[in-house]
Amino acid sequence: EAAVTQSPRSKVAVTGGKVTLSCHQTNNHDYMYWYRQDTGHGLRLIHYSYVADSTEKGDIPDGYKASRPSQENFSLILELASLSQTAVYFCASSDSGVAEQFFGPGTRLTVL
Amino acid sequence: AQSVTQPDARVTVSEGASLQLRCKYSSSVTPYLFWYVQYPRQGLQLLLKYYSGDPVVQGVNGFEAEFSKSNSSFHLRKASVHWSDSAVYFCAVGGPLGKLIFGQGTKLSIKP
Numbered sequence: 001e002a003a004v005t006q007s008p009r010s011k012v013a014v015t016g017g018k019v020t021l022s023c024h025q026t027n028n029h030d031y032m033y034w035y036r037q038d039t040g041h042g043l044r045l046i047h048y049s050y051v052a053d054s055t056e057k058g059d060i061p062d063g064y065k066a067s068r069p070s071q072e073n074f075s076l077i078l079e080l081a082s083l084s085q086t087a088v089y090f091c092a093s094s095d096s097g098v099a100e101q102f103f104g105p106g107t108r109l110t111v112l
Numbered sequence: 113a114q115s116v117t118q119p120d121a122r123v124t125v126s127e128g129a130s131l132q133l134r135c136k137y138s139s140s141v142t143p144y145l146f147w148y149v150q151y152p153r154q155g156l157q158l159l160l161k162y163y164s165g166d167p168v169v170q171g172v173n174g175f176e177a178e179f180s181k182s183n184s185s186f187h188l189r190k191a192s193v194h195w196s197d198s199a200v201y202f203c204a205v206g207g208p209l210g211k212l213i214f215g216q217g218t219k220l221s222i223k224p
């Protein structure tokens with residue numbers, strides 16, 4: 001069965017520190033996405049990628065970088081974590097630009 | 113620009129009753145639309161999707177949705193809800209390269 005996994009599942013970071021969130025998919029999908037979810041709100045797109053070694057900015061990219069070293073892996077990097085980046089982060093994959101997206105279980109990030 | 117509005121943040125219905133969750137979208141072209149469900153502490157799971165054709169689409173677990181171009185709506189329905197349907201439901205509209213725009217979500221609670 002298709003699967004998207006994320007690590008860590010939960011993380012506490014200090015303000016100003018560096019945080020890396022990892023996503024791995026076994027779907028053989030070309031497209032991968034990073035979203036953030038704030039309490040009581042929908043998901044917002046941070047970065048996405050449709051081919052390895054290339055990433056694109058989403059709707060809210062400020063303060064985030066992304067890396068896609070292979071088809072299977074997609075990382076989200078917070079170089080200088082801030083309090084406002086406390087949220088749940090979801091990774092997703094799809095096999096085309098119009099297909100459904102398969103979501104990972106999420107990473108709960110708390111920045112103190 | 114595309115957008116999605118879910119006007120009801122919370123909906124409570126009795127077990128066995130019918131359900132409608134509302135979704136209004138804005139798009140300059142005929143969109144492709146999704147309904148996702150999120151159970152506590154989990155990622156999003158696809159309920160159903162609409163690309164074209166028959167405006168009534170069937171999904172999993174007895175859910176269906178009806179696309180209306182004239183009303184710019186994509187409401188979700190279920191004839192008889194079960195306690196296990198308690199979750200947060202998200203409507204989303206698909207954009208270029210698979211970028212999804214999500215509504216704010218509707219939290220569904222089921223009364224016994």
